[in-house]
Amino acid sequence: MESDDALREALRLAVDPPGGVSIEALRELARDDDATDWDIATTAAHLAVNPHTLRYYERIGLVRVTRNKAGHRRYDAAAIRRLVFLTRMRTSGMPISDLRHYVDLVDAGHDTVPERMEMMLEHRDTLRSQIAQLQLALAATEYKIATYQGAPLP
Amino acid sequence: MESDDALREALRLAVDPPGGVSIEALRELARDDDATDWDIATTAAHLAVNPHTLRYYERIGLVRVTRNKAGHRRYDAAAIRRLVFLTRMRTSGMPISDLRHYVDLVDAGHDTVPERMEMMLEHRDTLRSQIAQLQLALAATEYKIATYQGAPLP
DNA sequence: GCTTGCCTTTGAGTACGCTCACACGCCTAG
DNA sequence: CTAGGCGTGTGAGCGTACTCAAAGGCAAGC
Numbered sequence: 397m398e399s400d401d402a403l404r405e406a407l408r409l410a411v412d413p414p415g416g417v418s419i420e421a422l423r424e425l426a427r428d429d430d431a432t433d434w435d436i437a438t439t440a441a442h443l444a445v446n447p448h449t450l451r452y453y454e455r456i457g458l459v460r461v462t463r464n465k466a467g468h469r470r471y472d473a474a475a476i477r478r479l480v481f482l483t484r485m486r487t488s489g490m491p492i493s494d495l496r497h498y499v500d501l502v503d504a505g506h507d508t509v510p511e512r513m514e515m516m517l518e519h520r521d522t523l524r525s526q527i528a529q530l531q532l533a534l535a536a537t538e539y540k541i542a543t544y545q546g547a548p549l550p
Numbered sequence: 551m552e553s554d555d556a557l558r559e560a561l562r563l564a565v566d567p568p569g570g571v572s573i574e575a576l577r578e579l580a581r582d583d584d585a586t587d588w589d590i591a592t593t594a595a596h597l598a599v600n601p602h603t604l605r606y607y608e609r610i611g612l613v614r615v616t617r618n619k620a621g622h623r624r625y626d627a628a629a630i631r632r633l634v635f636l637t638r639m640r641t642s643g644m645p646i647s648d649l650r651h652y653v654d655l656v657d658a659g660h661d662t663v664p665e666r667m668e669m670m671l672e673h674r675d676t677l678r679s680q681i682a683q684l685q686l687a688l689a690a691t692e693y694k695i696a697t698y699q700g701a702p703l704p
Numbered sequence: 705g706c707t708t709g710c711c712t713t714t715g716a717g718t719a720c721g722c723t724c725a726c727a728c729g730c731c732t733a734g
Numbered sequence: 735c736t737a738g739g740c741g742t743g744t745g746a747g748c749g750t751a752c753t754c755a756a757a758g759g760c761a762a763g764c
Contacts, residue, residue, distance in 0.1 A: 481690060484686060484687045484690050485687065485690075487683055487687065488683070488684055488687035488688075509698050512694075512698060513694075513695060513698040513699070516691050516694045516695045516698065517695060519691050520688065520691045520692060520695065523684055523687055523688045523691060524688070526684055527681060527684050527685065527688070529641055529642070530642055530677055530680055530681050530684065531681065532638060533638045533639065533641065533642035533677055534642075534674065534677045534678070534681070536635060536638050536639075537670050537673050537674045537677060538674060540666075540667075540670045541667060541670045541671060541674065544663050544666060544667040544670070545667070
Protein backbone atom coordinates (compact mmCIF):
# COMPACT_ATOMS: atom_id res chain seq x y z
CA MET A 397 0.00 0.00 0.00
CA GLU A 398 2.59 2.47 -0.96
CA SER A 399 0.21 4.98 -2.52
CA ASP A 400 -1.77 4.84 0.73
CA ASP A 401 1.31 5.94 2.61
CA ALA A 402 2.02 8.60 0.04
CA LEU A 403 -1.52 9.89 0.33
CA ARG A 404 -1.33 10.04 4.09
CA GLU A 405 1.99 11.81 3.83
CA ALA A 406 0.58 14.38 1.44
CA LEU A 407 -2.41 14.97 3.68
CA ARG A 408 -0.18 15.39 6.70
CA LEU A 409 2.02 17.86 4.89
CA ALA A 410 -1.04 19.80 3.80
CA VAL A 411 -2.48 19.91 7.29
CA ASP A 412 0.61 20.51 9.41
CA PRO A 413 1.11 24.08 10.45
CA PRO A 414 4.04 25.76 8.77
CA GLY A 415 7.11 25.66 10.94
CA GLY A 416 6.64 22.46 12.78
CA VAL A 417 6.18 18.74 12.66
CA SER A 418 2.82 17.75 14.06
CA ILE A 419 2.67 15.82 17.28
CA GLU A 420 0.73 13.16 15.47
CA ALA A 421 3.40 12.69 12.85
CA LEU A 422 6.04 12.44 15.54
CA ARG A 423 4.00 9.92 17.48
CA GLU A 424 3.54 7.82 14.41
CA LEU A 425 7.24 7.95 13.74
CA ALA A 426 7.83 6.74 17.28
CA ARG A 427 5.24 3.99 16.97
CA ASP A 428 6.62 1.96 14.14
CA ASP A 429 10.02 2.82 15.45
CA ASP A 430 12.76 2.00 13.01
CA ALA A 431 10.89 1.23 9.79
CA THR A 432 9.92 4.83 9.01
CA ASP A 433 13.19 6.74 9.07
CA TRP A 434 13.00 9.86 6.97
CA ASP A 435 15.37 11.05 4.29
CA ILE A 436 16.77 14.55 4.39
CA ALA A 437 14.14 16.06 2.09
CA THR A 438 11.22 14.66 4.07
CA THR A 439 12.78 15.70 7.35
CA ALA A 440 13.49 19.19 6.11
CA ALA A 441 9.93 19.53 4.83
CA HIS A 442 8.43 18.46 8.14
CA LEU A 443 10.67 20.76 10.14
CA ALA A 444 10.20 23.59 7.65
CA VAL A 445 13.93 24.11 7.27
CA ASN A 446 16.37 23.95 4.38
CA PRO A 447 18.09 20.60 3.86
CA HIS A 448 21.35 22.56 3.92
CA THR A 449 20.51 23.57 7.45
CA LEU A 450 20.15 19.95 8.51
CA ARG A 451 23.57 19.12 7.08
CA TYR A 452 24.95 22.19 8.79
CA TYR A 453 23.51 21.13 12.15
CA GLU A 454 25.12 17.77 11.79
CA ARG A 455 28.42 19.32 10.75
CA ILE A 456 28.60 21.45 13.88
CA GLY A 457 27.69 18.52 16.08
CA LEU A 458 24.09 19.24 17.01
CA VAL A 459 22.85 15.85 15.82
CA ARG A 460 24.30 12.54 14.82
CA VAL A 461 22.60 10.98 11.84
CA THR A 462 22.99 7.44 10.56
CA ARG A 463 23.49 6.61 6.87
CA ASN A 464 21.97 4.00 4.67
CA LYS A 465 24.20 1.85 2.50
CA ALA A 466 24.27 4.54 -0.18
CA GLY A 467 25.68 6.99 2.35
CA HIS A 468 22.44 8.97 2.50
CA ARG A 469 21.20 10.35 5.81
CA ARG A 470 18.35 8.53 7.53
CA TYR A 471 16.66 10.44 10.34
CA ASP A 472 15.19 8.14 12.96
CA ALA A 473 12.68 9.06 15.65
CA ALA A 474 15.38 10.07 18.12
CA ALA A 475 17.05 12.35 15.60
CA ILE A 476 13.74 13.92 14.64
CA ARG A 477 12.84 14.50 18.27
CA ARG A 478 16.13 16.20 18.88
CA LEU A 479 15.71 18.30 15.75
CA VAL A 480 12.22 19.34 16.78
CA PHE A 481 13.65 20.48 20.08
CA LEU A 482 16.57 22.23 18.43
CA THR A 483 14.45 24.09 15.92
CA ARG A 484 12.06 25.15 18.66
CA MET A 485 14.96 26.52 20.64
CA ARG A 486 16.38 28.20 17.54
CA THR A 487 13.12 29.86 16.53
CA SER A 488 12.81 31.10 20.08
CA GLY A 489 16.18 32.75 19.82
CA MET A 490 18.56 30.44 21.63
CA PRO A 491 21.96 30.85 19.99
CA ILE A 492 23.65 27.93 18.27
CA SER A 493 26.54 28.12 20.71
CA ASP A 494 24.19 27.45 23.63
CA LEU A 495 22.65 24.53 21.79
CA ARG A 496 26.07 23.08 21.16
CA HIS A 497 26.83 23.33 24.84
CA TYR A 498 23.48 21.79 25.70
CA VAL A 499 23.91 18.74 23.49
CA ASP A 500 27.43 18.32 24.81
CA LEU A 501 25.92 18.16 28.27
CA VAL A 502 23.35 15.64 27.14
CA ASP A 503 26.11 13.50 25.68
CA ALA A 504 28.10 13.78 28.88
CA GLY A 505 25.43 11.91 30.81
CA HIS A 506 23.23 12.28 33.84
CA ASP A 507 25.69 14.24 35.95
CA THR A 508 25.02 17.30 33.83
CA VAL A 509 21.29 17.41 34.54
CA PRO A 510 21.60 20.32 37.02
CA GLU A 511 23.41 22.48 34.49
CA ARG A 512 20.95 21.56 31.77
CA MET A 513 18.08 22.47 34.03
CA GLU A 514 19.79 25.76 34.80
CA MET A 515 19.94 26.49 31.08
CA MET A 516 16.29 25.64 30.62
CA LEU A 517 15.26 27.80 33.56
CA GLU A 518 17.17 30.69 32.10
CA HIS A 519 15.66 30.16 28.69
CA ARG A 520 12.21 30.02 30.23
CA ASP A 521 12.75 33.48 31.66
CA THR A 522 14.03 34.70 28.31
CA LEU A 523 10.96 33.30 26.60
CA ARG A 524 8.60 34.90 29.05
CA SER A 525 10.07 38.32 28.57
CA GLN A 526 10.18 37.79 24.82
CA ILE A 527 6.49 36.99 24.85
CA ALA A 528 5.83 40.07 26.94
CA GLN A 529 7.80 42.17 24.44
CA LEU A 530 5.85 40.74 21.55
CA GLN A 531 2.60 41.45 23.29
CA LEU A 532 3.65 45.06 23.69
CA ALA A 533 4.47 45.16 20.01
CA LEU A 534 1.12 43.58 19.23
CA ALA A 535 -0.64 46.21 21.32
CA ALA A 536 1.25 48.95 19.51
CA THR A 537 0.34 47.44 16.17
CA GLU A 538 -3.31 47.11 17.08
CA TYR A 539 -3.29 50.68 18.32
CA LYS A 540 -2.02 51.83 14.94
CA ILE A 541 -4.66 49.80 13.18
CA ALA A 542 -7.37 51.28 15.35
CA THR A 543 -6.05 54.76 14.67
CA TYR A 544 -6.05 54.17 10.94
CA GLN A 545 -9.54 52.77 11.10
CA GLY A 546 -10.97 55.41 13.41
CA ALA A 547 -9.75 58.72 12.02
CA PRO A 548 -7.91 59.77 8.86
CA LEU A 549 -5.19 60.87 11.30
CA PRO A 550 -1.42 60.57 10.56
CA MET B 551 16.14 72.23 40.78
CA GLU B 552 18.56 70.43 38.57
CA SER B 553 19.56 67.78 41.10
CA ASP B 554 15.88 67.04 41.55
CA ASP B 555 15.58 66.32 37.86
CA ALA B 556 18.71 64.23 37.96
CA LEU B 557 17.37 62.23 40.86
CA ARG B 558 14.07 61.62 39.16
CA GLU B 559 15.92 60.62 36.04
CA ALA B 560 18.05 58.14 37.94
CA LEU B 561 15.01 56.66 39.63
CA ARG B 562 13.21 56.32 36.36
CA LEU B 563 16.18 54.62 34.79
CA ALA B 564 16.38 52.24 37.74
CA VAL B 565 12.69 51.40 37.56
CA ASP B 566 12.08 51.23 33.84
CA PRO B 567 12.03 47.72 32.46
CA PRO B 568 15.02 46.87 30.30
CA GLY B 569 14.22 47.27 26.66
CA GLY B 570 11.74 50.07 26.77
CA VAL B 571 10.97 53.61 27.75
CA SER B 572 8.18 53.77 30.30
CA ILE B 573 4.87 55.22 29.30
CA GLU B 574 5.18 57.65 32.16
CA ALA B 575 8.53 58.94 30.96
CA LEU B 576 7.15 59.41 27.49
CA ARG B 577 4.08 61.21 28.78
CA GLU B 578 6.23 63.55 30.81
CA LEU B 579 8.36 64.22 27.78
CA ALA B 580 5.21 65.13 25.89
CA ARG B 581 3.92 67.31 28.69
CA ASP B 582 6.65 69.90 28.96
CA ASP B 583 6.95 69.57 25.23
CA ASP B 584 10.11 71.20 23.93
CA ALA B 585 12.14 71.94 27.03
CA THR B 586 13.13 68.35 27.80
CA ASP B 587 14.75 67.12 24.62
CA TRP B 588 17.14 64.27 25.27
CA ASP B 589 20.71 63.89 24.12
CA ILE B 590 21.81 60.75 22.34
CA ALA B 591 23.11 59.00 25.46
CA THR B 592 19.90 59.58 27.42
CA THR B 593 17.78 58.50 24.48
CA ALA B 594 19.82 55.39 23.90
CA ALA B 595 19.61 54.48 27.59
CA HIS B 596 15.84 54.87 27.65
CA LEU B 597 15.38 52.84 24.51
CA ALA B 598 17.96 50.27 25.60
CA VAL B 599 19.88 50.55 22.36
CA ASN B 600 23.41 51.51 21.42
CA PRO B 601 23.95 55.19 20.54
CA HIS B 602 25.57 53.93 17.36
CA THR B 603 22.25 52.38 16.48
CA LEU B 604 20.46 55.69 16.83
CA ARG B 605 22.96 57.36 14.50
CA TYR B 606 22.54 54.45 12.10
CA TYR B 607 18.76 54.82 12.12
CA GLU B 608 19.11 58.47 11.30
CA ARG B 609 21.62 57.74 8.56
CA ILE B 610 19.31 55.37 6.79
CA GLY B 611 16.41 57.77 7.05
CA LEU B 612 14.26 56.24 9.78
CA VAL B 613 14.22 59.43 11.85
CA ARG B 614 15.09 63.04 11.42
CA VAL B 615 16.81 64.57 14.42
CA THR B 616 17.48 68.25 15.10
CA ARG B 617 20.84 69.55 16.33
CA ASN B 618 21.73 72.06 19.00
CA LYS B 619 24.21 74.80 18.22
CA ALA B 620 27.12 72.49 19.00
CA GLY B 621 25.86 70.14 16.31
CA HIS B 622 24.77 67.52 18.85
CA ARG B 623 21.56 65.56 18.34
CA ARG B 624 18.53 66.56 20.39
CA TYR B 625 15.69 64.07 20.47
CA ASP B 626 12.31 65.71 20.97
CA ALA B 627 9.06 64.03 21.94
CA ALA B 628 8.10 63.30 18.34
CA ALA B 629 11.45 61.70 17.61
CA ILE B 630 11.29 59.62 20.77
CA ARG B 631 7.79 58.46 19.96
CA ARG B 632 8.86 57.39 16.53
CA LEU B 633 11.89 55.61 17.95
CA VAL B 634 9.78 53.79 20.51
CA PHE B 635 7.61 52.59 17.68
CA LEU B 636 10.57 51.66 15.53
CA THR B 637 12.34 49.72 18.25
CA ARG B 638 9.12 47.87 19.09
CA MET B 639 8.76 46.89 15.47
CA ARG B 640 12.42 45.89 15.29
CA THR B 641 12.36 43.78 18.43
CA SER B 642 9.29 42.08 17.05
CA GLY B 643 11.16 41.17 13.91
CA MET B 644 10.04 43.67 11.32
CA PRO B 645 12.94 44.15 8.92
CA ILE B 646 14.61 47.52 8.51
CA SER B 647 13.59 47.63 4.87
CA ASP B 648 9.92 47.46 5.82
CA LEU B 649 10.38 50.20 8.36
CA ARG B 650 12.03 52.38 5.76
CA HIS B 651 9.08 51.86 3.49
CA TYR B 652 6.69 52.59 6.32
CA VAL B 653 8.27 55.90 7.28
CA ASP B 654 8.40 56.85 3.63
CA LEU B 655 4.66 56.29 3.53
CA VAL B 656 4.18 58.39 6.65
CA ASP B 657 6.19 61.18 5.09
CA ALA B 658 4.14 60.91 1.90
CA GLY B 659 0.99 61.96 3.73
CA HIS B 660 -2.55 60.81 4.38
CA ASP B 661 -3.08 59.15 1.03
CA THR B 662 -0.87 56.28 2.11
CA VAL B 663 -2.97 55.33 5.13
CA PRO B 664 -4.49 52.27 3.43
CA GLU B 665 -1.08 50.84 2.60
CA ARG B 666 0.21 51.57 6.08
CA MET B 667 -2.78 49.84 7.57
CA GLU B 668 -2.17 46.88 5.29
CA MET B 669 1.37 46.65 6.62
CA MET B 670 0.17 46.79 10.20
CA LEU B 671 -2.46 44.13 9.60
CA GLU B 672 0.16 41.88 8.13
CA HIS B 673 2.53 42.51 10.98
CA ARG B 674 -0.24 41.77 13.44
CA ASP B 675 -0.63 38.34 11.92
CA THR B 676 3.11 37.80 12.03
CA LEU B 677 3.16 38.78 15.68
CA ARG B 678 0.34 36.45 16.56
CA SER B 679 2.03 33.47 15.02
CA GLN B 680 5.34 34.47 16.57
CA ILE B 681 3.70 34.52 19.96
CA ALA B 682 2.16 31.14 19.28
CA GLN B 683 5.58 29.79 18.31
CA LEU B 684 7.15 31.17 21.45
CA GLN B 685 4.44 29.63 23.55
CA LEU B 686 5.20 26.27 21.99
CA ALA B 687 8.86 26.79 22.79
CA LEU B 688 7.91 27.78 26.33
CA ALA B 689 5.86 24.63 26.70
CA ALA B 690 8.78 22.55 25.44
CA THR B 691 11.12 24.29 27.86
CA GLU B 692 8.80 23.78 30.79
CA TYR B 693 8.41 20.16 29.82
CA LYS B 694 12.18 19.72 29.96
CA ILE B 695 12.30 21.43 33.32
CA ALA B 696 9.58 19.19 34.67
CA THR B 697 11.41 16.15 33.35
CA TYR B 698 14.63 17.21 35.00
CA GLN B 699 12.83 17.88 38.25
CA GLY B 700 10.71 14.75 38.25
CA ALA B 701 13.05 11.96 37.34
CA PRO B 702 16.83 11.68 36.76
CA LEU B 703 15.86 10.82 33.20
CA PRO B 704 17.96 11.85 30.14
C1' DG C 705 45.92 76.80 28.67
C1' DC C 706 45.20 72.15 28.66
C1' DT C 707 43.00 67.91 29.73
C1' DT C 708 38.87 65.17 29.83
C1' DG C 709 34.90 63.56 27.98
C1' DC C 710 31.20 63.36 25.07
C1' DC C 711 29.90 64.48 20.74
C1' DT C 712 30.43 64.60 15.34
C1' DT C 713 30.93 62.07 10.34
C1' DT C 714 32.27 58.48 7.26
C1' DG C 715 33.78 54.19 5.83
C1' DA C 716 34.95 49.81 7.28
C1' DG C 717 34.50 45.58 10.08
C1' DT C 718 31.95 42.01 12.61
C1' DA C 719 28.75 38.24 14.31
C1' DC C 720 25.49 35.18 13.28
C1' DG C 721 23.22 31.66 10.86
C1' DC C 722 22.62 29.98 7.30
C1' DT C 723 22.95 29.11 2.03
C1' DC C 724 25.24 28.03 -1.99
C1' DA C 725 28.78 26.26 -5.48
C1' DC C 726 31.31 22.69 -6.93
C1' DA C 727 32.63 18.28 -8.01
C1' DC C 728 31.31 13.98 -7.54
C1' DG C 729 28.41 9.28 -6.32
C1' DC C 730 24.36 6.12 -6.40
C1' DC C 731 20.12 4.40 -8.24
C1' DT C 732 16.16 3.98 -11.17
C1' DA C 733 13.60 4.62 -15.67
C1' DG C 734 13.56 4.57 -20.36
C1' DC D 735 23.79 2.27 -21.24
C1' DT D 736 22.87 6.58 -20.11
C1' DA D 737 20.22 10.53 -18.42
C1' DG D 738 17.79 12.59 -14.49
C1' DG D 739 17.24 13.30 -9.92
C1' DC D 740 18.58 13.28 -5.42
C1' DG D 741 22.17 12.64 -2.48
C1' DT D 742 27.24 13.55 -0.61
C1' DG D 743 31.37 16.70 1.69
C1' DT D 744 33.75 20.98 2.00
C1' DG D 745 34.96 25.58 1.55
C1' DA D 746 33.33 29.87 0.38
C1' DG D 747 29.76 33.52 0.13
C1' DC D 748 25.90 36.21 1.70
C1' DG D 749 22.26 39.19 4.08
C1' DT D 750 21.04 41.59 8.08
C1' DA D 751 21.76 44.76 11.46
C1' DC D 752 24.44 46.57 13.78
C1' DT D 753 29.14 48.09 15.83
C1' DC D 754 33.43 50.11 15.68
C1' DA D 755 37.66 52.95 14.18
C1' DA D 756 39.63 57.10 13.07
C1' DA D 757 40.05 61.83 13.02
C1' DG D 758 38.44 65.71 14.73
C1' DG D 759 35.15 69.60 17.37
C1' DC D 760 33.35 71.89 21.44
C1' DA D 761 32.83 73.00 26.38
C1' DA D 762 33.59 72.60 31.30
C1' DG D 763 36.83 72.00 35.13
C1' DC D 764 41.63 72.16 37.17
